[in-house]
Amino acid sequence: MAAPMKHAAPVGKLVFEKSNFNDKKSRHLQHITDHYFNYSVETMLPGCEFLPSDIQVPLTEVEAFVSYKVPLAEIIKPDFLQAFVKRGKLYMLSHGMQIDTQDCAALLPTGILILSLTKDSYEQLGLEGKVANFGDKKTCKYVIEINVKDHTFVPGKKRYERIKRCLTEHLQLTFDFLLTWCPGDAKVSPASVQCYFQCNGFLCNRLPIMRKQKDYEDLAIPVISSDNPTGEAESCCDSMEFYEWLGACATEVDLSATSLDSYTSSYICPAPRELKDRCVTWTSKGMLTCASIIDVLTKLRQIVQKMNLPWVSLTVHGFMDCPVSWGQREHSFYNNGDNLYTFVIFPNNDYWLYSAIGSKDVCV
Amino acid sequence: MHWRPMQKHWRVGGHLAVSHDFLGMGMYEKQVSKGHLPYCYLKVRLDFEEDVDPTDIDIIIFKHIVLQAVQSLFGEAASCTPIDVLKYRQTNREAILRVSSRYFTKLWASLTWYSCYSEQSCAFRVLQVSSHLMALAANSRQLSLA
Structure with missing residues (x-):
């Protein structure tokens, strides 16, 4: 280890943005709505004695389901497309398949069905696609995109019949799907999609949302200033050090026990720091919709101003x-499958946005 | 921590500069880092072939094992490399390690090669790897459908 490996491949990419919510050209909403598949949401409220009751409501109302062993041919049936894909936003993602070595599928709310297939599956299926950015000659993967919302994608048309034939005769791709549906009509229940699958003989259960809350007492938090993310002035901390500290809190690293000369770890809370009596964090895990995350963001913006929190x-x-x-940008798993973002919200409506992705992914 | 991305692209102000100055708001800033970030983080677990009393291996011994792994593959000088055990769970010997991204590959190699502690067969399982500590807070591959 005496000689460092300077040319080893990077493990991930990070994009940092600083902007203001009131800016007309701010893309914070677009950033959330383009990130279709959300597994976990975590918030941290420093200096907050208790968790505001209404903040969790948007996430508890999310109705997500898991449907087992659904053939892809089922998804392109005209009844299904008419009832769900064209009348709302349907998010479907294959579960239990590892994208680096296995076949995966996702149906985006825009109506694009994306298949990420191994070479064997791709050649058996016989549909036209393109080589994925990820992988070498051995682990080559192929991506097929099908627009199921297209007005020409109907039975009787050549393309529809060809895709149907490939999915039923050439290779019957079957997945366990995680799914949520946001109906366009507020009177319709999102659970209709569960009924549909159950009526068609598939096992379709509700996906539980796991919740966890953690309270801190006497926690040292770094001092940050929204205007100074590079931490040039000594009165505030660098945004990258702050992001690492946020990560340390999220992974529940015990910062009270460590010091710079400790044998086990030299990591300490970055300076300058201040002591907060109370601090609350909470996490929700499951399959969460973009709309619910926007609701949480809106509530957090109100809370940070109302309760006079630093951020x-x-x-x-x-x-x-x-x-x-994000959007239709290809994502893969090399060393990791990172695709996460963090908003740091300030009382003056400024925000910092960190977007972290894997080394082979296309940048945000 | 001194943060120095290998390739960086600054777009300060950009399309918002005029209106922001006028309204007295902050400028739009964007910084993209595609090169090495300063650290890499590994979530690892130490598994033994036979049952071992969890109290036998505390965080001090665990750190010692990690350094021993590095030393056995890359020699004495390697033990000077700062490796931090940020978090350690004694019940299943699971830990989060932090190392400079320049030494990350060598640390991973050392952990892979390590196979014996005090005459007991063992192996490090690398569960998750990232250049963002925040990324280790969630792992969608562990999603339980129960």
Whole structure:
């Protein structure tokens, strides 16, 4: 280890943005809505004695389901497309498949069905796709995109019949799907999609949302200033050190026991820091919709001003084995399947946004 | 921590500069880091072939084992490399390690090669790897459908 490996491949990419919510060109909403598949949401409220009751409501109302052994041919049936894909936003993601070595599928709310297939599956299926950015000659993967919302994608048309034939005769791709549906009509229940699958003979259960809350007492937090993310002035901390500290809190690293000369760890809370009597963090895990995350963000913006907190953070983790990260940008798993973002929200409506992705992913 | 991305791209102000100055708001800033970030983080677990009393291996011994792994593959000088055990759970010997990204590959190699502690067969399982500590807070591959 005396000689460092300077040319080893990077493990991940990080994009840092600083902007203001009131800015007309701020893309914070677009950033959330383009990140379709959200696995975990975590917030941190420093200086907050108790967790505001209404903040968790948007996430508890999310109705997510898991449907087992669904053939892809089932998803392109005209009844299903008409009832769910064209009348709301349907998010479907294959579960239990590892994108680096296995076949994966996702249906985006825009109506694009994305198949990320291994070479064997791709050649058996016989549909036209493109080589994925990820992988070498041995682990080559292929990506197929099908627009199921297209007005020409109907029975009787050549393309529809060809895709149907490939999915039923050439290779019957079957997945366990995680799914949520946000209906366009507020009177319709999101659970209709569960009924549909059950009526068609598939096992479809509700996906539970796991919740966890952690309270800190006498926690030292770094002092940050929204105007100074590079930490040039000594009165505030660098944004990158702060992000690492947020990560340390999220992974429940015990910072009270460590010091710079400790044998086990030299990591300490970055300076300058201040002591807060109370601090609350909470986490929700499951399959969460973009709309619910926007609701949480809106509530956090109100809370940070109303309760006079120095800042609050909102972190969203995506699914590691999702074929897309943001929008239709390809996502893969090399050393890791990172696709996460963190908002640090300040009382003056400024925000910092960190977006972390894997080394082979296309940048945000 | 001194943060120095290998390739960075600054876009300060950009399309918002005029309106922001006028309204007295902050400028839009974007910084993209595609090169090495300063650290890499590994979530690892030490498994033994036979049952071992969890109290036998505390965080001090665990750190010693990690350094021993590095030393056995890359020699004495390697033990000077700072490796931090940020978190350790004694019940299942699971830990989060932090190392400079320049030494990350060598640390991973050392852990892979390590196979015996006090005459007991063991192996490090690398569960998750990232250049962002925040990324280790969630692992969607562990999603339980129960």
